Amino acid sequence: MSLIFCLPHAGGGAHHYSGWAPYFAPGIEWEPLDYAGHFSRMNEHAYTTFEHAVQDLTDEMISRADGRPFAVFGHSMGGALAYEIAHLMVERQMAQNLLFIAVSSALPPHRRDPDMLRYYELSDRDFIQHLVDTDGISSQLAELPELMSNYLPLIRKDYQLYQQYQPQTRPLLFTPLFALWGEQEEVHNLKMPSWVDLSRVFVGSGIYPGGHFYWRNCLNTVTADISTIVEQLAACQTTGINQSLGVSLCQF
Missing domain, CATH: 3.40.50.1820 (Alpha/Beta hydrolase fold, catalytic domain)
Incomplete structure (x- = not known):
């Protein structure tokens, strides 16, 4: 196995x-x-x-x-x-x-690219649109304010974590x-x-x-x-x- x-x-x-x-x-x-x-x-x-x-x-x-x-x-x-x-x-x-x-x-x-766009710094609207454009979330989910209010802080932190990654x-x-x-x-x-x-x-x-x-x-x-x-x-x-x-x- x-x-x-x-x-x-x-x-x-x-x-x-x-x-x-x-x-x-x-x-x-x-x-x-x-x-x-x-x-x-x-x-x-x-x-x-x-x-x-x-x-x-x-x-x-x-x-x-x-x-x-x-x-x-x-x-x-x-x-x-x-x-x-x-x-x-x-x-x-x-x-x-x-x-x-x-x-x-x-x-x-x-x-x-060390100068890549910091998506986690975008406004909620632009960040949500980025997630929709990359198929990270569906447009239907993007229209649910309560879900987005809970989800966005989580994914912003992950994006920031990945952005700060400094490979040796x-x-x-x-x-x-x-x-x-x-x-x-x-x-x-x-x-x-x-x-x-x-x-x-x-x-x-x-x-x-x-x-x-x-x-x-x-x-x-x-x-x-x-x-x-x-x-x-x-x-x-x-x-x-x-x-x-x-x-x-x-x-x-």
């Missing part, structure tokens, strides 16, 4: 991804997580720094895995968290417990890395392929029809591709991966 944790987008929660489980191949356990201060963890203090989020989520995964190796899928902000978690696992000398990471619609750290220059990962995004994400089409620069075991890219939340229209394909990666990595465990040289003995 292969365990995959899922980290949501900014303002998102485990419930957005819980429906994925039946689509994976047999033998894959899919476990979406909530961030502190969100949904099932509303009674906890929200993260104040990106580093705090990385440490908390790493601890949470290690605890839930209970000694089992695991993989991490992260969408948007969750993808950046997955990448930093991989490095923290290296620092803790636990890299062998991380099977792979899948970074979804999260720009590579070295291709992020580090050695290449030996953790297998898969990058995936929507073909209508113009900036991502230019920058997402650069994830190949950050891992010695880059297992490929997946480009799917749609925008930032591409998987809503092709979940079967996305989960099938991730399932294939799990199967290929399982085969590699038999063949072997020479991590000391950073050379995969399997072809993806």
